[in-house]
Amino acid sequence: MLTSLTVIFSILSVISAIMCALSSKIIRTTFFFGVTLFLISFVFITIGSTMLGIIQILLYTGGTLILFLFAVILTADWDYNELSQTFSSPIKALIISFVFFLVSSYVLTKSKTMQELSERFSWEFVPSSESISTSLFTDWYPLLEIASILLLGTIIGCLVLLKLRKGE
Amino acid sequence: MFWILIFSALLISSLGLFMLLSKKHILSILIGIELILNGINLIFIVVAKTQSSFLADIMIMFILVITACEVAIGLAIFILNQRLNKTIDIGELDSLRD
Amino acid sequence: MEKFFLFLILIVPFTVILLHQINQRYVKDIDLKVYFVLPIMIYLLGLFLLLTNSSNLGSYELNYIDIHSINIPLTFLFNSSNILMSIVVLLVSLCVLVYSSKFISGENLYRHFRYSLFLTVFISSMVFFSLSNDLLSSFIFWEFLGLCSFFLIAFYNHDKKAIYSSIMAFWLTRLGDLFFLMGLIIIYFGSSSMGFDEINKFLSTTPNSFNNMAFIFILIGILTKCAQYPFTVWLPRAMKGPTPISALIHSATMVVAGILLLYKMSPSISFFPFVQDSILYIGLITSLLCAIYALYEDDLKAVLAYSTLSHIGFMMIPLGQNSQNLGFFHLYSHSFFKSLLFLIAGYLIIKYNENSIKKLKNKLTLFSPVGIIFTIGCLSLAGIFPLTGSFSKEHIIINFLNVEGYIPSVILIISIIFTCLYSSKLLFNVIKIEKNNFSNFFNSFNNELLYLVPITFLGILSLLGFFSQNFYLNFLNISFEEITIIQLLSIQLPIIFIFILNYFYEEKIKIITNDIIQISKYFIEIENIYRTLYRNIFVQFGKFIGWFDRNIIDGIINLPPYFIVNLSSYFQKVQNGFIRGYASKFIIIIIFVIIILGISYNI
Numbered sequence: 001m002l003t004s005l006t007v008i009f010s011i012l013s014v015i016s017a018i019m020c021a022l023s024s025k026i027i028r029t030t031f032f033f034g035v036t037l038f039l040i041s042f043v044f045i046t047i048g049s050t051m052l053g054i055i056q057i058l059l060y061t062g063g064t065l066i067l068f069l070f071a072v073i074l075t076a077d078w079d080y081n082e083l084s085q086t087f088s089s090p091i092k093a094l095i096i097s098f099v100f101f102l103v104s105s106y107v108l109t110k111s112k113t114m115q116e117l118s119e120r121f122s123w124e125f126v127p128s129s130e131s132i133s134t135s136l137f138t139d140w141y142p143l144l145e146i147a148s149i150l151l152l153g154t155i156i157g158c159l160v161l162l163k164l165r166k167g168e
Numbered sequence: 169m170f171w172i173l174i175f176s177a178l179l180i181s182s183l184g185l186f187m188l189l190s191k192k193h194i195l196s197i198l199i200g201i202e203l204i205l206n207g208i209n210l211i212f213i214v215v216a217k218t219q220s221s222f223l224a225d226i227m228i229m230f231i232l233v234i235t236a237c238e239v240a241i242g243l244a245i246f247i248l249n250q251r252l253n254k255t256i257d258i259g260e261l262d263s264l265r266d
Numbered sequence: 267m268e269k270f271f272l273f274l275i276l277i278v279p280f281t282v283i284l285l286h287q288i289n290q291r292y293v294k295d296i297d298l299k300v301y302f303v304l305p306i307m308i309y310l311l312g313l314f315l316l317l318t319n320s321s322n323l324g325s326y327e328l329n330y331i332d333i334h335s336i337n338i339p340l341t342f343l344f345n346s347s348n349i350l351m352s353i354v355v356l357l358v359s360l361c362v363l364v365y366s367s368k369f370i371s372g373e374n375l376y377r378h379f380r381y382s383l384f385l386t387v388f389i390s391s392m393v394f395f396s397l398s399n400d401l402l403s404s405f406i407f408w409e410f411l412g413l414c415s416f417f418l419i420a421f422y423n424h425d426k427k428a429i430y431s432s433i434m435a436f437w438l439t440r441l442g443d444l445f446f447l448m449g450l451i452i453i454y455f456g457s458s459s460m461g462f463d464e465i466n467k468f469l470s471t472t473p474n475s476f477n478n479m480a481f482i483f484i485l486i487g488i489l490t491k492c493a494q495y496p497f498t499v500w501l502p503r504a505m506k507g508p509t510p511i512s513a514l515i516h517s518a519t520m521v522v523a524g525i526l527l528l529y530k531m532s533p534s535i536s537f538f539p540f541v542q543d544s545i546l547y548i549g550l551i552t553s554l555l556c557a558i559y560a561l562y563e564d565d566l567k568a569v570l571a572y573s574t575l576s577h578i579g580f581m582m583i584p585l586g587q588n589s590q591n592l593g594f595f596h597l598y599s600h601s602f603f604k605s606l607l608f609l610i611a612g613y614l615i616i617k618y619n620e621n622s623i624k625k626l627k628n629k630l631t632l633f634s635p636v637g638i639i640f641t642i643g644c645l646s647l648a649g650i651f652p653l654t655g656s657f658s659k660e661h662i663i664i665n666f667l668n669v670e671g672y673i674p675s676v677i678l679i680i681s682i683i684f685t686c687l688y689s690s691k692l693l694f695n696v697i698k699i700e701k702n703n704f705s706n707f708f709n710s711f712n713n714e715l716l717y718l719v720p721i722t723f724l725g726i727l728s729l730l731g732f733f734s735q736n737f738y739l740n741f742l743n744i745s746f747e748e749i750t751i752i753q754l755l756s757i758q759l760p761i762i763f764i765f766i767l768n769y770f771y772e773e774k775i776k777i778i779t780n781d782i783i784q785i786s787k788y789f790i791e792i793e794n795i796y797r798t799l800y801r802n803i804f805v806q807f808g809k810f811i812g813w814f815d816r817n818i819i820d821g822i823i824n825l826p827p828y829f830i831v832n833l834s835s836y837f838q839k840v841q842n843g844f845i846r847g848y849a850s851k852f853i854i855i856i857i858f859v860i861i862i863l864g865i866s867y868n869i
Contacts, residue, residue: 003169010176010210017183017203026193033199036180040206043173049213052225059232064202064239071195071243078256086192088259088846093189096850096857101182103857107864108174117218118170127222140226147233154237158244164252189850262843 013039181207343399361720368716442490449483469534488524509612549582639725
């Protein structure tokens with residue numbers, strides 16, 4: 001049950017990513033992007049990282065996606081009508097990304113480490129949110145601080161950037 | 169199961185790469201970057217499941233935070249650029265050529 | 267003392283330059299003779315120093331190259347032969363300087379400066395050359411001599427022929443200098459010293475083929491400088507220069523510099539039979555051919571030039587017979603009467619504005635000061651007893667006839683006969699014999715005093731044969747074999763006979779000698795050979811070298827930049843200024859990194 005759900009979600013996330021790439025309107029791209037994020041968070045939940053999936057939904061869908069939507073709304077009059085208009089050298093990009101996919105998948109499938117890891121794959125381990133939080137606030141405390149300072153800096157930076165006007 | 173997840177993650181990353189390289193709209197490029205990062209997240213968590221550790225969860229949380237920062241800054245620059253240069257096409261931003 | 271003398275000689279060209287600068291900036295309308303008065307005074311002082319201190323002068327060494335193990339000083343040795351040569355140079359130079367102050371007076375200030383500067387540079391470097399005791403300093407001053415000669419031949423630079431002849435002289439002597447330099451380097455590699463004493467010791471102890479080659483190279487350099495047979499072309503052409511220059515440079519001093527060098531290297535000549543024989547036979551051939559050709563020439567200065575060549579040949583002969591003091595003696599006496607003749611020739615040319623002997627016919631009366639001195643000069647040239655020219659020539663002839671076989675002796679005798687013929691031709695064509703015409707003897711004195719003083723002085727030196735011989739012998743502290751009366755008469759009577767014969771039967775002698783002259787003409791006028799050589803070898807070789815340089819050497823150097831430029835113009839397209847371009851290249855690199863990592867971790 002859980003296995004088939006995971007497979008379905010992962011396949012769906014790939015399909016929605018393809019839809020995201022092949023949408024002509026930017027609003028549709030953003031929409032399918034959101035769908036992909038949701039599906040990936042579902043995958044997270046199904047393979048046992050419930051807390052991570054929830055955080056993904058909260059942060060990405062609640063934060064990032066809304067930011068994207070605002071940006072889309074602010075620039076709504078700048079948009080493309082046809083799919084072909086939205087690409088500038090798709091063939092080249094397709095080749096590069098395909099080669100990237102081929103090379104990385106070949107390397108990963110052929111690597112002995114990954115083959116060993118694949119045999120030890122299991123859903124059973126479900127880390128509790130308590131243990132994650134404890135680890136976050138004890139072992140990874142400096143990283144948390146750095147992340148919070150980074151967020152603060154980002155807020156200030158965004159404000160400063162958006163206050164710029166032409167000619168300044 | 170493991171390989172399906174890995175391949176789907178790689179596919180999502182490659183699609184993000186494709187978007188990054190081919191799209192004209194700056195927002196689409198940002199979305200491409202997000203897709204790459206999501207694919208990498210997926211690989212992280214899948215590999216972590218084989219080790220029975222929650223290190224990947226913590227790492228992904230930080231990646232999420234950093235992504236959020238990056239998106240915020242990227243969008244701010246995008247809006248600013250749209251205001252100043254009156255364009256959203258990355259191909260028209262060619263002042264580096266001079 | 268040595269240092270002071272060398273400094274005194276060295277300073278002269280610089281004083282001339284200083285004088286010119288002062289003259290140009292502060293003084294206007296100066297008497298232009300000051301350009302000659304100042305050097306004359308300094309050279310007189312130098313001459314005085316040499317004459318009074320000749321016995322107690324040592325040597326002077328100047329560190330020239332001193333690079334850790336290589337130590338090549340410039341040495342100046344004040345031994346008797348070197349001092350004698352310097353005295354001769356200074357004497358003739360002083361005469362020429364006095365003469366020049368009148369000769370050049372028609373020219374403007376700048377030309378005065380140029381003339382005086384190059385003349386003083388020449389005289390100073392000639393003095394240094396005669397005092398130098400190592401090959402390197404000899405070479406340096408040798409080059410200076412060539413350079414000054416080049417500038418002074420082309421002194422009349424509105425005349426294209428003068429410029430061509432100066433260029434020709436310059437390049438021919440340059441060729442010889444190249445050989446000289448090669449020989450010098452080879453000898454230096456062998457002996458690791460430049461001093462003549464060490465070189466002579468080294469050459470006489472190891473006369474191998476390598477040193478033989480080096481000596482031949484040096485000999486080629488000497489032959490070009492002395493304008494000996496294969497290189498005779500440049501000296502008659504060098505007569506395009508001012509006559510005092512011809513007197514000083516192209517007869518008395520510079521062209522005999524090679525003889526002086528050979529004299530300095532003479533202790534080792536006898537160890538190299540080939541070199542010795544070539545010196546002897548080249549001297550013989552040159553003396554013969556040039557003596558014959560001088561009879562044919564019509565130009566006054568050209569006759570003197572060919573006679574100079576012939577006399578240099580005479581100087582070479584004893585050097586090839588291991589009796590170098592005779593050659594040096596002839597050098598010493600020749601410089602007086604030849605410069606005298608040149609100065610008189612310049613006087614005649616200036617006065618009558620004519621070069622040709624035919625047109626100068628009977629222009630000079632015998633009973634005028636110049637006429638008398640000209641007669642002395644011509645008799646001395648022919649070698650008539652007891653004038654200066656006769657002693658050295660007699661010694662050379664007797665020495666030669668004692669040693670050599672029949673054929674060389676016949677050649678020498680023919681060349682002496684022709685020497686008599688051309689000197690008598692010179693004398694009897696120019697001089698007009700009038701009797702009882704002493705009335706205007708002193709007429710020209712006031713006007714031409716500056717011409718007459720040096721001419722008279724040199725005339726006295728040419729006249730007093732016994733005195734000059736004794737001076738030479740005492741100075742060098744040597745003695746020659748006594749010439750018996752019979753030997754003297756057997757040489758002098760034919761000479762005088764031929765000399766007088768030419769006066770009466772000039773036309774007939776011309777007809778008789780015509781064939782010989784044609785043959786010598788064939789040998790002397792070899793400029794075309796030089797031209798064809800130049801065209802076929804040097805120009806082609808130069809073109810080949812130019813091609814080689816342009817295409818191979820430059821090609822080797824230019825190939826990498828060419829590649830790099832092409833490559834960079836290709837790689838410039840990488841930097842296209844679009845973010846997406848950079849991103850795609852970045853990703854391609856990442857793909858490569860993945861592949862490399864995959865390979866290196868043995869997937």
